[in-house]
Amino acid sequence: xxxxxxxxxxxxxxxxxxxxxxxxxxxxxxxxxxxxxxxxxxxxxxxxxxxxxxxxxxxxxxxxxxxxxxxxxxxxxxxxxxxxxxxxxxxxxxxxxxxxxxxxxxxxxxxxxxxxxxxxxxxxxxxxxxxxxxxxxxxxxxxxxxxxxxxxxxxxxxxxxxxxxxxxxxxxxxxxxxxxxxxxxxxxxxxxxxxxxxxxxxxxxxxxxxxxxxxxxxxxxxxxxxxxxxxxxxxxxxxxxxxxxxxxxxxxxxxxxxxxxxxxxxxxxxxxxxxxxxxxxxxxxxxxxxxxxxxxxxxxxxxxxxxxxxxxxxxx
Numbered sequence: 001x002x003x004x005x006x007x008x009x010x011x012x013x014x015x016x017x018x019x020x021x022x023x024x025x026x027x028x029x030x031x032x033x034x035x036x037x038x039x040x041x042x043x044x045x046x047x048x049x050x051x052x053x054x055x056x057x058x059x060x061x062x063x064x065x066x067x068x069x070x071x072x073x074x075x076x077x078x079x080x081x082x083x084x085x086x087x088x089x090x091x092x093x094x095x096x097x098x099x100x101x102x103x104x105x106x107x108x109x110x111x112x113x114x115x116x117x118x119x120x121x122x123x124x125x126x127x128x129x130x131x132x133x134x135x136x137x138x139x140x141x142x143x144x145x146x147x148x149x150x151x152x153x154x155x156x157x158x159x160x161x162x163x164x165x166x167x168x169x170x171x172x173x174x175x176x177x178x179x180x181x182x183x184x185x186x187x188x189x190x191x192x193x194x195x196x197x198x199x200x201x202x203x204x205x206x207x208x209x210x211x212x213x214x215x216x217x218x219x220x221x222x223x224x225x226x227x228x229x230x231x232x233x234x235x236x237x238x239x240x241x242x243x244x245x246x247x248x249x250x251x252x253x254x255x256x257x258x259x260x261x262x263x264x265x266x267x268x269x270x271x272x273x274x275x276x277x278x279x280x281x282x283x284x285x286x287x288x289x290x291x292x293x294x295x296x297x298x299x300x301x302x303x304x305x306x307x308x309x310x311x312x313x314x315x316x
Contacts, residue, residue, distance in 0.1 A: 001046065001047050001050040001051060001052075001054040001055070001056055002054070002055045002056070002187075002190075003043065003047065003055075003056045003058065004055065004056070004057045004058065004060075004190065004194060005058045005059070006057060006058060006059050006060045006061065006194065007036065007058055007059040008024065008027075008059065008061065008068065009021070009023050009024045016033065016036065018300065021033055022296050022297075024036075025296075028068070031085075031086070034086040035070070035084055035085065035086055036059075037086070038084045038085065038086040038146035038147070039058065039059075039070065039071065039084045039146075041146050042071075042082070042084050042144050042146050042167060043056065043058065043071070045167045045168060045171065046073075046167070046171050048171075049168060049171030049172060049174075049175060050075070050171055050174060050175055051175075052183070053075060053076050053183050053186060054073065054074065054075040054076075054174075054186070055073075055074045055075075055186055055187060055189075055190035056071060056072070056073050056074075057069075057071070057072040057073075057074070057190060057193060057194060058070075058071055059071075060072055060193065060194060062123060062124070062127050063196055065123070067120075067123055069081060069120050069123070069124055070082060070083045070084060070120065071083070071084065072124065072193060073174075074186050074189050074190045074193070075174060075177075075181075075186060076177070076179035076180060076181050076182075076183075076186060077136075077137075077174060077177035077178065077179065077180055077181075078135050078136050078137045078139070078140070078180060078181070079124070079128070079135050079139045079140075079189070080139065080140050080141075080142055080174070081117065081120050081121040081124055081139055081140070081141050081142065082142045082143075082144055083113065083116065083117040083120060083141070083142070083143050083144070083159075084144045084146050085113055085143065085144070085145055085146065085147075085150075086146055086147050087113075087145065087147060087150055088147040088148075088149030088150045089101075089149070089150060089151075090102075090151050090152075090153075091109065091150065091151070091152045091153070092106045092152070092153045092155075093114055093143075093152055093153070093154045093155070093157035093159075093161045094106075094153075094154075094155045094156070094157065095155070095156060095157065095158060096112070096114055096115050096118070096157075096158045097112075097114070098111075098112040098113050098114045098115070101153070113143055113159075114143060114157050114158055114159050114161075115158070117141040117142070117143045117159040118141045118158045118159050120141065121139045121140065121141035121159075122139075124139055125138065125139045127193075127196075128189075128193070131192050131193075131196055131197065133189055133192060133193075136180035136181060137180070140160060141158070141159035141160070142159060142160045142161075142162060142170075143157075143159045143160070143161050143162070144162045144163075144164075144167065144170075145161070145162070145163050145164060146164055146167075147164060148164045148165070150163065150164070151163070
């Protein structure tokens with residue numbers, strides 16, 4: 001399996017140093033670095049199971065809208081978007097509801113990982129459509145819980161849920177899936193994802209389509225996987241998609257239109273996702289981000305001073 005790592009804030013050695021960690025935490029939140037570490041565990045397992053014919057793109061930022069797609073997996077069976085989480089505890093994934101379980105009761109979690117994962121897939125579907133890349137089946141959103149301490153009860157969730165002890169079985173299912181693309185299609189799609197064409201070049205570029213032979217015809221909607229049907233059938237009941245839920249909007253003014261499939265929403269109207277309020281920016285950062293940055297720098301300085309002091313004290 002070919003791996004293309006586009007993780008932001010990495011140094012030349014492919015590592016996230018303390019400076020990159022501070023910048024990434026300020027931009028993407030406190031869960032960012034933990035999810036990066038969880039990604040490494042999952043990618044290592046996928047790499048052992050998926051050989052030639054697969055390309056994995058890690059943490060690719062969609063051009064112009066500054067949305068980082070955690071993992072894009074392109075293979076003979078199509079395109080998959082994978083969001084790896086490091087949460088632990090008991091959860092319930094039901095439709096588009098993501099609940100924490102406590103004493104047998106399900107309460108809406110602070111972050112709805114199911115809806116977020118599905119929106120990642122939807123944003124990528126629109127991006128591919130604009131690049132004239134026709135996927136043989138809808139892009140499937142997949143949520144992988146890498147922490148063994150996470151237990152998830154699933155009932156027709158809008159994103160496939162894979163727990164840590166089922167990653168190998170998940171990879172095996174991808175390897176054994178019916179091939180809908182040739183190897184050259186897979187690499188061409190991966191190349192056009194990370195190196196998008198200009199608008200005029202896209203018009204002149206022939207669309208990437210599923211391979212068809214005399215013995216194999218493109219998969220019809222009726223033949224799509226039950227998982228893909230469940231995703232979009234469930235989503236048909238939903239209202240319009242709000243790009244602010246992922247803090248992005250398309251620069252050309254086009255919303256996440258129905259061309260990429262029906263929209264998704266949170267199912268708890270009493271507890272909507274918070275909308276980010278307009279904040280005064282200083283050097284491109286909010287006051288809260290500056291405070292967090294200052295606190296982290298102070299801690300680093302204290303650690304450095306303590307280390308120097310200890311060295312001087314112990315030096316003969």
